[in-house]
Each structure stands twice: as structure tokens, then as C-alpha cells.
Amino acid sequence: MPAAAARPISPTTAERRGLKKMAYGHKTEHRLRVRAQVVLRAARGHSNARIARETGLHLDTVRTWRGRFAHGGLPALADRKRSGRPARFTPVQVAETKALACQLPAETGVPLARWSCPELAAELTARGITDTVSASTVRRWLREDALKPWQYRSWIFIRDPDxxxxxxxxxxxxxxxxxxxxxxxxxxxxxxxxxxxxxxxxxxxxxxxxxxxxxxxxxxxxxxxxxxxxxxxxxxxxxxxxxxxxxxxxxxxxxxxxxxxxxxxxxxxxxxxxxxxxxxxxxxxxxxxxxxxxxxxxxxxxxxxxxxxxxxxxxxxxxxxxxxxxxxxxxxxxxxxxxxxxxxxxxxxxxxxxxxxxxxxxxxxxxxxxxxxxxxx
The missing domain is CATH 3.30.420.10 (Ribonuclease H-like superfamily/Ribonuclease H)
Incomplete structure (x- = not known):
């Protein structure tokens, strides 16, 4: 069967300016730089095979980004949203972690003066609230609500009735x-x-x-x-x-x-x-x-x-x-x-x-x- 014809690329003036900035910008990510160069070469009338040879990419990769730009323009060159790895911990477990951090360790039977992230992680595992959890994960959960149980401030209670x-x-x-x-x-x-x-x-x-x-x-x-x-x-x-x-x-x-x-x-x-x-x-x-x-x-x-x-x-x-x-x-x-x-x-x-x-x-x-x-x- 004959090969499908390459999608024609005709960027507007604004799109061409954006493509050049993306292709030659000093702070542009490498993947975005490569995609912009593919589209610019396609706009000059180069074939997919020639672009693949010049950029060192696979022919299917060139065809993909050429088609993405032809369909969606400049925003289509960005990565699509991914679902990511499934959540390992439930919202209830996160809430229980924050609730534990908002209690004094002595009130929960733990012989400590104040919580730290490693000690909270160990206590969560010991209580069966979560499986093994890292201290950095606990710290990230607490940061969402600006909780820092390892810090404390002293204050003075006014005792004089007058x-x-x-x-x-x-x-x-x-x-x-x-x-x-x-x-x-x-x-x-x-x-x-x-x-x-x-x-x-x-x-x-x-x-x-x-x-x-x-x-x-x-x-x-x-x-x-x-x-x-x-x-x-x-x-x-x-x-x-x-x-x-x-x-x-x-x-x-x-x-x-x-x-x-x-x-x-x-x-x-x-x-x-x-x-x-x-x-x-x-x-x-x-x-x-x-x-x-x-x-x-x-x-x-x-x-x-x-x-x-x-x-x-x-x-x-x-x-x-x-x-x-x-x-x-x-x-x-x-x-x-x-x-x-x-x-x-x-x-x-x-x-x-x-x-x-x-x-x-x-x-x-x-x-x-x-x-x-x-x-x-």
C-alpha cells in the first residue's frame, strides 16, 4: 500500500515566533526543543524521512509530532496529562496522620516531648494506620496544612489579677x-x-x-x-x-x-x-x-x-x-x-x-x- 502523505504544516506568524523561541531558547526543555525543530523543518516542506535523518529521531516520532501540531497547534506539543501511579495511601490515612501530629506525644502514650517526621512514620506503622511510609511522605502531608509538630513557642500566662x-x-x-x-x-x-x-x-x-x-x-x-x-x-x-x-x-x-x-x-x-x-x-x-x-x-x-x-x-x-x-x-x-x-x-x-x-x-x-x-x- 502507498505510504500516507505527510500532513502539511502552515504555522501562523505568531506560531512561527513561538516555535523559534522554543527551538532555540536557552531555557527550553530538551524534549520541547526537539519537537519544535521537527515542526519547523516540516514547515519548510521537508519530508518526514528527511527530518528523521537530520534529527536522529524515529520516523514514527516525527510523524507523531507533525500530526499533533497540525491538529492542535503550538499547545499540542506539550505533554498530555497522565493519570500517574495509583495513590498508595487513602485520604483517610492522610487525615489520621495529621490528627496524630496535632496531639502531644505524651497524650497518645508515646514517651516523646514532640513529634518528628521519622517518629510519626514509625508510629503510623506501629498502629497499623498505614503500611511502611517514609518520613518524606509524612512531611509532604503535613506541609499541605502547614503543620510542624517538631517546632514549639513559649508564652507567658498572665497571673496577676491586677x-x-x-x-x-x-x-x-x-x-x-x-x-x-x-x-x-x-x-x-x-x-x-x-x-x-x-x-x-x-x-x-x-x-x-x-x-x-x-x-x-x-x-x-x-x-x-x-x-x-x-x-x-x-x-x-x-x-x-x-x-x-x-x-x-x-x-x-x-x-x-x-x-x-x-x-x-x-x-x-x-x-x-x-x-x-x-x-x-x-x-x-x-x-x-x-x-x-x-x-x-x-x-x-x-x-x-x-x-x-x-x-x-x-x-x-x-x-x-x-x-x-x-x-x-x-x-x-x-x-x-x-x-x-x-x-x-x-x-x-x-x-x-x-x-x-x-x-x-x-x-x-x-x-x-x-x-x-x-x-x-
């Missing part, structure tokens, strides 16, 4: 208001606390300075040189810091810090100086308030809510000290720690972020230090 009242008093002081009345020019707000257990760790090998394409290198092993406490008071509105080092925390070291600040101007002659403190043992309760007022009649102690020292702005300063002054910890002895912590932060103003009220709740930004503050640290 949280809103106490927090409002502290935040009002940050905005220069107390009991509904604005503060005067001769009234000041100080945020104070202690940073305990600042250690002197002497590294067994010297710390290496950073270099090109190399980070600073700090030896893991160290010798303990003792620890001290760093007490600080931060003037919220004047951006000044007063600090001192003590062997340990307590009532006497805290009152020494208060005396250090209150002996200087403008606090010595101020009408009122508000001291914002948390509920630590050094300044807790009514006794601490009476003790401060007796020593300095113009001093007013204001406590943050219980278990909410994050409303105290001095914590932001301590985080800066930890990140920029103490860490990485490499000190020969406690004297070197004291010398670094005693740097005069009052020589440069330090600006911290003021807590804001957001949606009826109180939020304290982690840090909003200015470039000037960075230089002072």
Missing part, C-alpha cells in the same frame, strides 16, 4: 503621666533591675578576630572565673543609664544603686523620682516601698505586674548589654567583666522603644536602639 491596673500605671509613666495627671519638668522616671550571674569565662584558647569570609572564632572550652551581678537604672525620658557591679543581688546592693542615682542632679532636688521595678526579692512588696520612701522622701516605687517584668524597659537595655557587651563571653577574670560593664553609658544617650497599647493589650518592643545607642554600647 495586671491591667499595674501595667497601665507603668505605661502611663512612660508617657509622662501618673494617676491621670501629666508629670512636671522636675519629675523623672527610672527603670531599674538586676542582671544576675554575669560570668567570667576564660577561654582555653584565645578568641580569633574575624577575617575575610571568616567569622569570629571562640573556643568552646573555658575556665570559670566567678560571677557577679550588674545593677542598672535607666532614665526613660533622658536616656541615661546608671550602673554598678556587686558580688550578688539583694536589698543592700539595690539601695546602693538608688543612693548612687539619688545623690546626683537633677534627681537629688527633683520633686518626684519614680522607680519602676519588678517583684524581685530585692524590692518586693510594701516593705520595699517604705524603705525607699524613708531613705529618699522624693522617691516613689512603682511595681510592674507579677510575672510581667517584660513591661520594664531596663530589660531591653539588659538585652543590649548581653548581645553587645557580654557575648561572646571571654574574660580572664571578674575585674575585666567589671571594667567593661562600668563603661560610662551616660556619655551618650541611649534610646529604647516605648511600650505601646495595641488592640487593648500591652506590647513592649524588643529593641529600637538608635545608631547613637549602638556607639554608646
Amino acid at each position: 495586671f491591667r491596673t499595674r501595667a497601665q500605671r507603668v505605661l502611663d509613666l512612660y508617657t509622662r503621666t501618673f494617676e491621670g495627671a501629666p508629670l512636671g519638668e522636675d519629675e523623672y522616671v527610672l527603670s531599674s533591675d538586676e542582671k544576675t550571674s554575669v560570668q567570667a569565662r576564660c577561654r582555653c584558647h584565645p578568641t580569633l578576630a574575624p577575617g575575610q569570609a571568616r567569622a569570629m572564632r571562640v573556643n568552646h572550652e573555658y575556665g570559670r572565673g566567678g560571677a557577679l551581678a550588674y545593677l542598672a537604672a535607666y532614665d526613660v525620658h533622658r536616656a541615661r543609664v546608671f550602673g554598678r557591679c556587686e558580688p550578688k543581688t539583694g536589698t543592700v546592693p539595690f539601695m546602693a544603686l538608688v543612693a548612687q542615682v539619688m545623690a546626683t542632679e537633677p534627681y537629688a532636688s527633683a520633686k518626684r523620682v519614680f522607680w519602676i521595678v519588678d517583684n524581685g526579692s530585692s524590692h518586693r512588696g510594701k516593705k520595699a516601698i517604705d524603705r525607699l520612701t524613708k531613705a529618699f522622701p522624693n522617691a516613689v516605687m512603682v511595681h510592674t505586674p507579677v510575672h510581667a517584668s517584660w513591661t520594664n524597659q531596663i530589660e531591653i537595655f539588659f538585652s543590649i548589654v548581653q548581645r553587645k557587651v557580654v557575648r561572646p563571653n571571654d574574660f580572664t577574670d571578674l575585674n575585666q567583666v567589671r571594667d567593661r560593664l562600668r563603661k560610662d553609658f551616660q556619655s551618650q544617650p541611649l534610646s529604647l522603644a516605648t511600650p505601646k497599647r495595641v488592640g487593648g493589650a500591652f506590647a513592649v518592643p524588643r529593641c529600637a536602639s538608635t545608631p547613637t545607642a549602638s556607639r554608646s554600647i
Whole structure:
């Protein structure tokens, strides 16, 4: 029988432009490139046999793509949808996997703190929910609903029944208001606390300075040189810091810090100086308030809510000290720690972020230090 005549190819201008881009594009897949070259040669009037010789393809392959383009145009050169391999796991098994991932392991009798994909896969097999399943398959199922049971975040539960009242008093002081009345020019707000257990760790090998394409290198092993406490008071509105080092925390070291600040101007002659403190043992309760007022009649102690020292702005300063002054910890002895912590932060103003009220709740930004503050640290 005579061979069937080749299908005539007459692409439009737009189709010819698309074929050339597909045939000679640098990012085109190889299979699409070959198919486009077959059609372009057919558009020039070449026979299927000649195209097969020039491209090295089988004659049936050339005939197939020539016919596909003649019937469906440029989109017909793409792969047709395939059914793929039959699903191995049912939707019910996938749902049971996600339900198990949303439970704490201890609640299901598994002695783990949190799930990981390999452990979930092993548990699914042990319970008979699925046959053998890989950890990557479990991970793909969990990714569909953005489930990550191996991650966790800590949070603080508000325990103080008077949280809103106490927090409002502290935040009002940050905005220069107390009991509904604005503060005067001769009234000041100080945020104070202690940073305990600042250690002197002497590294067994010297710390290496950073270099090109190399980070600073700090030896893991160290010798303990003792620890001290760093007490600080931060003037919220004047951006000044007063600090001192003590062997340990307590009532006497805290009152020494208060005396250090209150002996200087403008606090010595101020009408009122508000001291914002948390509920630590050094300044807790009514006794601490009476003790401060007796020593300095113009001093007013204001406590943050219980278990909410994050409303105290001095914590932001301590985080800066930890990140920029103490860490990485490499000190020969406690004297070197004291010398670094005693740097005069009052020589440069330090600006911290003021807590804001957001949606009826109180939020304290982690840090909003200015470039000037960075230089002072």
C-alpha cells in the first residue's frame, strides 16, 4: 500500500515566533526543543524521512509530532496529562496522620516531648494506620496544612489579677503621666533591675578576630572565673543609664544603686523620682516601698505586674548589654567583666522603644536602639 502523505504544516506568524523561541531558547526543555525543530523543518516542506535523518529521531516520532501540531497547534506539543501511579495511601490515612501530629506525644502514650517526621512514620506503622511510609511522605502531608509538630513557642500566662491596673500605671509613666495627671519638668522616671550571674569565662584558647569570609572564632572550652551581678537604672525620658557591679543581688546592693542615682542632679532636688521595678526579692512588696520612701522622701516605687517584668524597659537595655557587651563571653577574670560593664553609658544617650497599647493589650518592643545607642554600647 502507498505510504500516507505527510500532513502539511502552515504555522501562523505568531506560531512561527513561538516555535523559534522554543527551538532555540536557552531555557527550553530538551524534549520541547526537539519537537519544535521537527515542526519547523516540516514547515519548510521537508519530508518526514528527511527530518528523521537530520534529527536522529524515529520516523514514527516525527510523524507523531507533525500530526499533533497540525491538529492542535503550538499547545499540542506539550505533554498530555497522565493519570500517574495509583495513590498508595487513602485520604483517610492522610487525615489520621495529621490528627496524630496535632496531639502531644505524651497524650497518645508515646514517651516523646514532640513529634518528628521519622517518629510519626514509625508510629503510623506501629498502629497499623498505614503500611511502611517514609518520613518524606509524612512531611509532604503535613506541609499541605502547614503543620510542624517538631517546632514549639513559649508564652507567658498572665497571673496577676491586677495586671491591667499595674501595667497601665507603668505605661502611663512612660508617657509622662501618673494617676491621670501629666508629670512636671522636675519629675523623672527610672527603670531599674538586676542582671544576675554575669560570668567570667576564660577561654582555653584565645578568641580569633574575624577575617575575610571568616567569622569570629571562640573556643568552646573555658575556665570559670566567678560571677557577679550588674545593677542598672535607666532614665526613660533622658536616656541615661546608671550602673554598678556587686558580688550578688539583694536589698543592700539595690539601695546602693538608688543612693548612687539619688545623690546626683537633677534627681537629688527633683520633686518626684519614680522607680519602676519588678517583684524581685530585692524590692518586693510594701516593705520595699517604705524603705525607699524613708531613705529618699522624693522617691516613689512603682511595681510592674507579677510575672510581667517584660513591661520594664531596663530589660531591653539588659538585652543590649548581653548581645553587645557580654557575648561572646571571654574574660580572664571578674575585674575585666567589671571594667567593661562600668563603661560610662551616660556619655551618650541611649534610646529604647516605648511600650505601646495595641488592640487593648500591652506590647513592649524588643529593641529600637538608635545608631547613637549602638556607639554608646
